Amino acid sequence: MSNRQDLALSLMLAVGATFAAVPGHAQPVDTSRIAAGSPNDWLTYHGAYNGWNYSGLDQINPSTVKDLSVAWIHVPGRSTRGLQSVPLVADGVLYYTGSYSRVFALNGATGQVIWSYFPELDEMLVARQTHSPYNRGVALGEGKVFVGTVDGRLIALDMKTGKVAWDSKLQDSQKLTVGFTGAPLYAKGTVVIGSQGGEWPGRGPIYGVDAATGKVKWTFLTVAPTDEEKKTWGNDSWRTGGGGGWMPGTYDPASNTLYWGTANPAPLYDWSGADWKTTGARPGDNLYTTSVLGLDLDTGKLKFYHQELPHDAWDFDSAVGEFVTIDRDGQKYIVHPNKGGFIFVYDSNLKVKNVYPIVEAINFVKSINPQTGELIGRRDFAAGKQAEPLCPAIDGGVSWNSGSYNPKTGMYYKIGNEWCITLDVVKTTPVTEPAAQLNIGANFKLVPPSEGQIYGHLDARDPITGAKKWEVRFPEPPMASVLSTAGNLVFVPDSRGILHAYSADTGGELWNHSDGLGHQGGIMSYAVNGKQYIAVVAGFGGMVSDDFAPTFGEPYKSMPRDDGVLVVYSLK
């Protein structure tokens, strides 16, 4: 305790002289501040509610980027499965999480620790989990920092001290075996967090929690919330469940609508063949899995939705939390990537306006009707070994991290992955009670697409039409988020551990630097006292990246998989 006071004191002394934005003097972080998205801060997972993953700062730009170098680093320790979170910044203080939901508040200019909080988790449960113990970030609001845990809790900490304000057990993770890895979203007095789902029996709830008290205000079940949707799960197969909303979506203050994406149904692969409406593991559309939802923030009531893949038989879910909001010619568009490698463009009521692929290696459908979103020429498997591999691979044509929209160039920068899997679909007994974890329904192996190698690419596209301006290729798919800035730069943290800066106009590489570990988390930018910083987490290992060593060999074979570091750059 006295240590902490010393630290706080020296911090105040050190900080008082150099920058005014010390915690305490600032406006509270509230909905209007998050919506406005001041360039000095990064107040919510995607930067602001517009979902752009964009920084309005321009000190670091094509003419200065050569002087970009490491300002400070922070090592969170115990980084099992690497680091996967997006740091947030409010008024010069950086908040981020490591594995086991460890939360740190750091001085954004120096990296000095202001406070840290390590929740005590149910370690026996953690040992039983597959998608654990990583954490993807916090939410800020009402003077608190909110974080979820893999043992089913949502915790609120005092922003200034790190003291627990409340600690709410939202779900029985001991029974379900799953909890929360995604960042929460704060809006207008409510903290929203979605459960893991997809591979487990359970109904994948999304929770709306009172930010002041930690009490659950509403729960939305993504699997058959009412009898009406149960009809879309033949033979009571809603009991095998799935769904969930494990990435934070976003919020529209004008209509009080929460936009959220949902995960796949279980088992991931069905053996129904073409008759999936009447036979197989889960006959029917399986609402509301692999869908995008518009929920009322105050009540959790469903306002509208679009199921991107009715009866998803490929694990190409809609859980990506990226809802990029764009105004063009007086029309509001919402751009949402699907794991199958398609980008869906909606109006604000989630009515399909366009659909375009950003990946070549796609064969689970022939195409998707860009006017209606209807799947054309879908491949539904019967049990047994499939002659032709399934593309994209289970790891996704699009992974869960974010792209970036840059209002200055009008371009959407997004990573696409070219890879496939061999598939042997196995008819299994329904898994209706949590038991041995996953419910996949197939054996598989990662393979290259028929026309060549596995690779990943950064595309610069018109977000509405999908027209491609340029592309940069990577020998292995980059797994981390992308950041673009008003400084006309696009930053891509790659899987080998190199952070690249490209011209946002041309895709020409202007700078790069090694962070020493593969990237699979967030990148963002903020400013303290007039100085721009870029913060990126490095640390590999996890659900997709664990496939890299057996598939690509070095440098992944030698890369430590349970380490992590937060690296913060500024101009020399």
Place this chain on the structure above:
Amino acid sequence: MACLTFVLLLLASVILGHAVAQPATANAKPSIDVPQLFATTCGWCHSDGGRVAGKGPQLMDSQRSDDFLRTRIKLGKEGAMPAFGSTFSDTDIDAIIRYIRALKPEQG
């Protein structure tokens, strides 16, 4: 924290001791269908039914001893392989080990 680690270790040694001391009787029937189990759970990391390396190592032709395999399946390895000690009986795990030992490359 130290206390928890201790409890875990204690528990681990209890489970382990149990595993080594009481091999399943030959006539007990496993409650699981192992090929199905690989298709639902294990195969997600042990690719192609355990025949090739994926997120987890190749299990076919494993040079590890039965005791090693048994212990890994029971205790897992945090952040890498889930612990299945509370899910499967010794008889089940014997069946899993038999499946692993019998794995052959896929034809064609």
